[in-house]
Amino acid sequence: MKLERTLALKNLRRKPARTAALVLLSAFLALSVFGGSVVVASLRNGLKSYEARLGADIVAVPYQARTKGTFESILLQGIPGMFYMDEQYYNKICTIEGVEAAAPQFYLASTSAGCCSVPVQIIGFDPEKDFTVQPWIRESFALSLGDGDIIVGSELTVPKDGILTFYDTPCRIVAQLGKTGTGLDTAVYTNMATIKTMMRNAESLGFHYLTDTDPDHAVSSVMIRVANGYDVEAVTGDINVHVRHVEASAAAAMLSSVAGGLKSVSGVIGILVAAIWVLAVVILAIAFAMISHERAKEFAVLRCLGASRRMLCRLLLTEAAFAAFCGAVLGVAAGALIVFPFGNAISTALELPYLMPSALPAAALALGSLLLSALAGALSAAVSAWRVSRSDAGLLLREG
Amino acid sequence: MILRAEKISRRFFRQRKGSNVFYAVKDVTLEIPAGTLTELTGRSGSGKSTLLNMLAGLLEPTEGKVYLDGEDLYALSDISRSRMRNERLGVIPQGQTALHALTVLENVLLPGQMYGNACSEERGVQLLEQVGIAQLQNAYPGELSGGELRRLAIARALALCPGVLLADEPTGDLDDENTRTVLSLLRRSADEGLAVLLVTHEREAARFADRHYRMDSGMLLEEKEH
Amino acid sequence: MNKPKIKALDIVFPVLSLVFLVGILTVFQPCGPREDGSWMSCHWAGRAVAGAAGAMLLLSVLRLVVRAGAKQGLDLALIALAALALALPGHLIGLCMMHDMRCHTLTAPCTAVLSCLMAAAAAVDLLLSLRKGK
Numbered sequence: 141m142k143l144e145r146t147l148a149l150k151n152l153r154r155k156p157a158r159t160a161a162l163v164l165l166s167a168f169l170a171l172s173v174f175g176g177s178v179v180v181a182s183l184r185n186g187l188k189s190y191e192a193r194l195g196a197d198i199v200a201v202p203y204q205a206r207t208k209g210t211f212e213s214i215l216l217q218g219i220p221g222m223f224y225m226d227e228q229y230y231n232k233i234c235t236i237e238g239v240e241a242a243a244p245q246f247y248l249a250s251t252s253a254g255c256c257s258v259p260v261q262i263i264g265f266d267p268e269k270d271f272t273v274q275p276w277i278r279e280s281f282a283l284s285l286g287d288g289d290i291i292v293g294s295e296l297t298v299p300k301d302g303i304l305t306f307y308d309t310p311c312r313i314v315a316q317l318g319k320t321g322t323g324l325d326t327a328v329y330t331n332m333a334t335i336k337t338m339m340r341n342a343e344s345l346g347f348h349y350l351t352d353t354d355p356d357h358a359v360s361s362v363m364i365r366v367a368n369g370y371d372v373e374a375v376t377g378d379i380n381v382h383v384r385h386v387e388a389s390a391a392a393a394m395l396s397s398v399a400g401g402l403k404s405v406s407g408v409i410g411i412l413v414a415a416i417w418v419l420a421v422v423i424l425a426i427a428f429a430m431i432s433h434e435r436a437k438e439f440a441v442l443r444c445l446g447a448s449r450r451m452l453c454r455l456l457l458t459e460a461a462f463a464a465f466c467g468a469v470l471g472v473a474a475g476a477l478i479v480f481p482f483g484n485a486i487s488t489a490l491e492l493p494y495l496m497p498s499a500l501p502a503a504a505l506a507l508g509s510l511l512l513s514a515l516a517g518a519l520s521a522a523v524s525a526w527r528v529s530r531s532d533a534g535l536l537l538r539e540g
Numbered sequence: 541m542i543l544r545a546e547k548i549s550r551r552f553f554r555q556r557k558g559s560n561v562f563y564a565v566k567d568v569t570l571e572i573p574a575g576t577l578t579e580l581t582g583r584s585g586s587g588k589s590t591l592l593n594m595l596a597g598l599l600e601p602t603e604g605k606v607y608l609d610g611e612d613l614y615a616l617s618d619i620s621r622s623r624m625r626n627e628r629l630g631v632i633p634q635g636q637t638a639l640h641a642l643t644v645l646e647n648v649l650l651p652g653q654m655y656g657n658a659c660s661e662e663r664g665v666q667l668l669e670q671v672g673i674a675q676l677q678n679a680y681p682g683e684l685s686g687g688e689l690r691r692l693a694i695a696r697a698l699a700l701c702p703g704v705l706l707a708d709e710p711t712g713d714l715d716d717e718n719t720r721t722v723l724s725l726l727r728r729s730a731d732e733g734l735a736v737l738l739v740t741h742e743r744e745a746a747r748f749a750d751r752h753y754r755m756d757s758g759m760l761l762e763e764k765e766h
Numbered sequence: 767m768n769k770p771k772i773k774a775l776d777i778v779f780p781v782l783s784l785v786f787l788v789g790i791l792t793v794f795q796p797c798g799p800r801e802d803g804s805w806m807s808c809h810w811a812g813r814a815v816a817g818a819a820g821a822m823l824l825l826s827v828l829r830l831v832v833r834a835g836a837k838q839g840l841d842l843a844l845i846a847l848a849a850l851a852l853a854l855p856g857h858l859i860g861l862c863m864m865h866d867m868r869c870h871t872l873t874a875p876c877t878a879v880l881s882c883l884m885a886a887a888a889a890v891d892l893l894l895s896l897r898k899g900k
Contacts, residue, residue, distance in 0.1 A: 143653045147641070154641040154680075218866060260864065295865035326864045441637040443598060445651045445696070446626020448619045477882060481875030488866055532599055 166467025186493030195272035218323030220249035238370030264335025281315035321495025424520035464517020548604030582755030630697030638681035687718030779826035808869035
């Protein structure tokens with residue numbers, strides 16, 4: 141085995157151009173397999189966390205917010221939105237049969253000049269009634285939010301002094317949330333009292349977001365939990381029929397549109413990666429066939445010197461495995477240099493929840509990609525190795 | 541050590557009008573005793589190389605048997621036969637047969653690395669000195685002339701002290717001086733007790749050989765002393 | 767052989783640093799100015815990275831004409847500069863607050879990738895030359 145190894149290494153070293161071509165091809169294969177699998181895994185994680193963070197069975201928003209897709213933009217892309225309805229609609233929703241809990245939320249977007257060149261979504265919730273935001277907040281902040289306290293999403297940089305000012309309202313950052321891969325990562329959470337203070341300060345600064353409703357009696361959305369034994373679809377229908385100007389959607393339906401997007405992106409990536417894998421195996425197989433044909437005489441000489449058929453087989457496979465493995469390591473490294481630093485860019489481009497795998501699953505994906513690429517190398521060399529070991533050295537040497 | 545072929549034939553199939561079977565070698569019985577240089581001549585296509593490859597355990601005869609010290613070569617498995625070739629047969633194949641990824645010295649040491657009965661580096665250098673190319677030990681085969689490559693092949697075939705040396709046209713396309721060097725090297729091996737078979741076109745070879753055979757259309761004919 | 771021989775790896779350095787310098791000024795430059803015309807801190811991070819890239823370009827060109835020992839020194843300097851460039855956006859100089867901004871999605875990762883490649887190339891060259899020197 142030692143002989144095959146040294147001989148294989150020397151053969152690779154003495155033919156740098158050929159070796160480089162094999163390594164590059166295998167690197168490209170590993171890169172696509174690894175990159176593709178990380179993106180698909182991130183999308184799957186994203187969908188799961190989106191489902192977890194939505195946390196409600198039904199979401200009700202003012203009619204205009206639903207039709208313009210504003211609400212989904214907040215959730216998926218973190219594009220701030222503002223839409224309001226009178227509190228009376230919230231009260232009406234609470235009376236619908238099957239509604240077990242209903243939590244109002246109030247949305248505000250910061251002015252762009254405030255801290256960044258783009259506005260930040262501020263979400264106010266009622267600590268008494270809320271059941272969607274607080275379980276999540278409790279993962280990183282155990283106390284209850286006081287007035288003037290805010291909690292920021294994972295994708296916001298916390299300033300050194302821990303203070304963010306929105307509409308002349310200085311707020312103390314008390315915690316930062318875990319990453320969800322959704323638009324909520326760039327949002328700021330606070331209680332109703334604080335957000336209403338901001339709203340009033342905005343009015344006095346000349347921003348009139350609400351023209352026909354009193355800010356103190358307005359809500360932006362209502363998160364609804366359906367009581368046991370009631371059909372979510374039916375309750376959604378009831379709300380849409382009985383509460384005018386409000387559009388209720390079942391969370392499952394919202395999720396399924398995201399899941400559809402995920403499915404098509406994953407499908408495209410899957411087909412692409414499979415095609416590249418097959419193509420690489422074919423190209424590598426042709427390359428190895430050409431190489432072994434060109435080296436037929438060399439193999440015959442080795443036979444003369446006493447190499448068994450099995451030795452020749454192992455020699456060719458070792459060479460292929462070395463080249464494929466080096467290429468795969470390079471490819472995975474290059475893939476890591478693309479998918480991890482550019483994760484945010486990919487997520488922005490896909491407009492889907494995107495949550496990158498943590499270190500351990502990522503390492504598993506890297507290992508899997510390494511194996512799959514090395515397997516492709518071995519598989520493509522196997523046919524040639526078999527043919528070389530079957531060929532008759534005596535006949536080859538006679539020819540020339 | 542004795543290499544003996546008993547009524548061996550090699551039949552090939554080919555797509556031709558009439559008979560589609562032809563014999564490259566037919567019913568050859570040959571013994572190569574230790575300490576002699578046996579010369580085998582014949583036109584190209586007469587079956588010389590086929591016979592040599594069958595004797596070397598590289599090509600299975602369609603009929604007949606080959607014995608090395610009484611052991612039937614083709615009754616062995618490929619692995620044992622390969623090992624036997626490695627340890628007891630020195631084969632010098634036709635043409636230029638150096639491995640280009642290895643240096644001259646590494647080429648000579650290669651047979652010794654296959655089954656762990658290593659040929660020491662000193663012996664490798666010594667062999668290269670014997671064939672007169674010791675100064676090239678760290679060069680790569682691409683830098684060697686045709687004559688030097690043949691001498692390398694002889695040194696390599698002798699690396700594991702085989703009992704039998706099978707040389708297929710070792711002087712083909714060499715100039716007179718190199719031809720003489722190579723032939724005297726083979727002669728010296730025979731004098732040292734090896735059984736040597738020399739397949740050649742070279743007229744000059746007759747002077748070095750003890751016994752003379754000629755192949756004609758697959759048949760082996762013994763020739764009297766010139 | 768007194769004249770230094772230029773190998774393929776030697777060409778990598780000026781090419782990489784040129785891509786770095788041009789890229790940070792154009793393709794992956796940080797976020798633009800605010801609506802009121804003022805610049806955010808990521809702009810200055812970008813300027814600092816451009817400075818580091820410029821210094822790398824200078825050293826890379828210098829590498830082509832000096833002898834072997836000096837090359838090793840320049841390799842070390844390039845590794846240090848690459849580490850500086852890597853640390854500049856986000857660590858030494860802050861970027862925008864929201865992580866989906868251009869400076870986070872494009873400038874920082876491109877800087878990270880190019881710095882890593884630069885440091886890796888210099889480390890490989892250093893190791894090769896040290897091994898050859900033995």
